Amino acid sequence: xxxxxxxxxxxxxxxxxxxxxxxxxxxxxxxxxxxxxxxxxxxxxxxxxxxxxxxxxxxxxxxxxxxxxxxxxxxxxxxxxxxxxxxxxxxxxxxxxxxxxxxxxxxxxxxxxxxxxxxxxxxxxxxxxxxxxxxxxxxxxxxxxxxxxxxxxxxxxxxxxxxxxxxxxxxxxxxxxxxxxxxxxxxxxxxxxxxxxxxxxxxxxxxx
Amino acid sequence: xxxxxxxxxxxxxxxxxxxxxxxxxxxxxxxxxxxxxxxxxxxxxxxxxxxxxxxxxxxxxxxxxxxxxxxxxxxxxxxxxxxxxxxxxxxxxxxxxxxxxxxxxxxxxxxxxxxxxxxxxxxxxxxxxxxxxxxxxxxxxxxxxxxxxxxxxxxxxxxxxxxxxxxxxxxxxxxxxxxxxxxxxxxxxxxxxxxxxxxxxxxxxxxx
Numbered sequence: 001x002x003x004x005x006x007x008x009x010x011x012x013x014x015x016x017x018x019x020x021x022x023x024x025x026x027x028x029x030x031x032x033x034x035x036x037x038x039x040x041x042x043x044x045x046x047x048x049x050x051x052x053x054x055x056x057x058x059x060x061x062x063x064x065x066x067x068x069x070x071x072x073x074x075x076x077x078x079x080x081x082x083x084x085x086x087x088x089x090x091x092x093x094x095x096x097x098x099x100x101x102x103x104x105x106x107x108x109x110x111x112x113x114x115x116x117x118x119x120x121x122x123x124x125x126x127x128x129x130x131x132x133x134x135x136x137x138x139x140x141x142x143x144x145x146x147x148x149x150x151x152x153x154x155x156x157x158x159x160x161x162x163x164x165x166x167x168x169x170x171x172x173x174x175x176x177x178x179x180x181x182x183x184x185x186x187x188x189x190x191x192x193x194x195x196x197x198x199x200x201x202x203x204x205x206x207x208x
Numbered sequence: 209x210x211x212x213x214x215x216x217x218x219x220x221x222x223x224x225x226x227x228x229x230x231x232x233x234x235x236x237x238x239x240x241x242x243x244x245x246x247x248x249x250x251x252x253x254x255x256x257x258x259x260x261x262x263x264x265x266x267x268x269x270x271x272x273x274x275x276x277x278x279x280x281x282x283x284x285x286x287x288x289x290x291x292x293x294x295x296x297x298x299x300x301x302x303x304x305x306x307x308x309x310x311x312x313x314x315x316x317x318x319x320x321x322x323x324x325x326x327x328x329x330x331x332x333x334x335x336x337x338x339x340x341x342x343x344x345x346x347x348x349x350x351x352x353x354x355x356x357x358x359x360x361x362x363x364x365x366x367x368x369x370x371x372x373x374x375x376x377x378x379x380x381x382x383x384x385x386x387x388x389x390x391x392x393x394x395x396x397x398x399x400x401x402x403x404x405x406x407x408x409x410x411x412x413x414x415x416x
Contacts, residue, residue: 071299091279
């Protein structure tokens with residue numbers, strides 16, 4: 001078995017996505033986490049990132065912290081702005097997938113149509129919709145950012161799950177019920193899925 | 209000398225930019241090519257990408273082809289839209305730099321203020337402004353996309369260098385005079401600069 005970096009076939013012309021994927025020993029893809037506030041999207045995504053990094057994979061996490069204050073800082077929370085927010089994140093994710101990265105996005109993304117658009121932008125063969133399926137009552141009892149408390153006091157309007165709808169996925173590639181699982185077990189399920197789909201290296205080329 | 213993949217120090221908590229840079233054996237940065245249409249920005253960028261890939265570096269090229277039809281497809285060419293276009297490209301580049309990538313952007317980006325904003329967004333220590341300095345007459349004689357011909361026929365308004373200003377950089381990190389150099393020599397200058405700044409691996413850790 002050769003180290004991954006020696007498996008590269010050079011050819012003329014532009015460097016392709018396949019070239020970069022061979023360099024990295026992985027296949028670019030997007031894990032699109034969707035679910036209520038407090039369902040655990042970011043927590044699971046960050047832990048998946050850590051576990052994949054330990055296996056020497058290159059991962060990019062996109063979440064409110066690094067997108068809402070940068071690329072999308074001109075956008076608010078109206079329906080139009082939410083749709084544009086998701087569109088930009090999907091376009092950004094598509095470019096990162098083309099660069100060979102495994103991208104984890106952690107946004108509520110409550111609307112089916114927006115997620116369908118994201119899937120179309122990325123390409124369905126590289127798009128993994130991960131439904132973090134947790135009852136509202138559990139999310140509200142966790143309330144990691146104190147947002148549900150604010151909503152109940154009437155300080156936040158149009159809050160997903162309470163005053164604004166959450167449309168659950170019809171056919172997500174993965175469902176994580178983080179209320180019934182340890183964090184480690186949730187992460188295992190994601191990694192097992194990626195292994196099964198050979199995003200972490202093809203069989204016969206197990207570089208990790 | 210150990211292979212780069214064994215230099216990684218694991219620690220708890222989130223995976224950092226420094227972690228990803230160690231994994232990749234490079235330092236994330238943006239080469240921001242600026243210059244007139246036909247100056248050679250994209251051609252040089254693509255060739256730098258090829259040469260860096262042959263040294264096993266992970267590179268992302270952003271240009272009109274992959275940004276204007278995607279992330280920025282809602283934007284036109286008004287002054288406001290051009291500024292927003294550059295802002296989004298810079299935000300995108302900043303995220304890629306955080307992922308550890310060497311990003312090459314190839315946009316005319318004619319306005320000093322917009323480029324200064326891009327530098328501020330990326331962080332000046334990771335931002336390399338590359339002025340592709342070619343006389344207008346040379347660009348017009350090359351006319352790779354037939355755009356100058358259209359302008360002279362009056363079919364294109366607000367064209368940089370003719371009916372819209374190009375503001376040359378005051379203090380670019382690099383100047384490429386592609387009219388006086390072979391393509392290979394232009395590319396050499398970029399690679400030598402990156403080596404000198406140690407973006408391609410630190411001394412004592414020359415993994416390539």
